[in-house]
Amino acid sequence: MTFKPLAVATCAAAIALTAGSSALAQTAAAAAPAAAQVTHGAPINGMCIISVEGAIGASTVGKYVDTRMQQIVAQVNAELNGEKTGIDTEAKTLDSQRGTLDQSALEQRASALQVRANALQRKAQLRDREVSATEQKAVGRIGQEMEPLIRQAYQQKGCSILIQRNAVVIGNPAMDITPAVVTALNAKITQFAFDRERLDQQAAGAAPPVVQTPAPARAAPTKK
Numbered sequence: 001m002t003f004k005p006l007a008v009a010t011c012a013a014a015i016a017l018t019a020g021s022s023a024l025a026q027t028a029a030a031a032a033p034a035a036a037q038v039t040h041g042a043p044i045n046g047m048c049i050i051s052v053e054g055a056i057g058a059s060t061v062g063k064y065v066d067t068r069m070q071q072i073v074a075q076v077n078a079e080l081n082g083e084k085t086g087i088d089t090e091a092k093t094l095d096s097q098r099g100t101l102d103q104s105a106l107e108q109r110a111s112a113l114q115v116r117a118n119a120l121q122r123k124a125q126l127r128d129r130e131v132s133a134t135e136q137k138a139v140g141r142i143g144q145e146m147e148p149l150i151r152q153a154y155q156q157k158g159c160s161i162l163i164q165r166n167a168v169v170i171g172n173p174a175m176d177i178t179p180a181v182v183t184a185l186n187a188k189i190t191q192f193a194f195d196r197e198r199l200d201q202q203a204a205g206a207a208p209p210v211v212q213t214p215a216p217a218r219a220a221p222t223k224k
Helices: 007-015 023-031 052-058 060-096 105-155 177-186 198-204
Strands: 047-050 163-166
Touching: 007 060, 007 105, 007 177, 047 105, 047 177, 052 060, 052 105, 060 105, 105 177
Parallel strands: 047 163
Antiparallel strands: none
């Protein structure tokens, strides 16, 4: 049997969790103003613009959530990489012992190592889903806090219609209520505690399915 080290090929792709592609990283980019200078016409009366993503990315609480998500991703990577290192080490050791182990022992140890690698792959996929769920929940919390502030800014500006900024190529900043929403959001909330979602625990704590036991058959009535 030709044995090949397992861990690098099996696990490397699964534990490349990063915060660089997160929604919060994108909101920070959306919050950046356009560099080109444009001369605008008069603002359209009653028409307002907002960037929800930009408001989240520019807000204090949005930046806090982004930092916290990076910490959570680092914790997950440390956990997974620690297990991957152990598998890599065992794989290299086993590969170096191919000439001294009999075929049966080599196959048993290789099989056990493959089980560990497969388990790590599944854990990495679970952690990836947990990180995504954590970010969605945190951003959703910000959205809940911001929703009444958007209505408030809309009314204060005397808007008749509100358009998402990403649907507008260029718009007069005088119609943009995003800065007002950011100011109100910063005054309302700057951070909140949250940790990584535990999807495995949620699945374990789910109520067991209800099994309906069929009623016993009734005996036919005795003819008199």
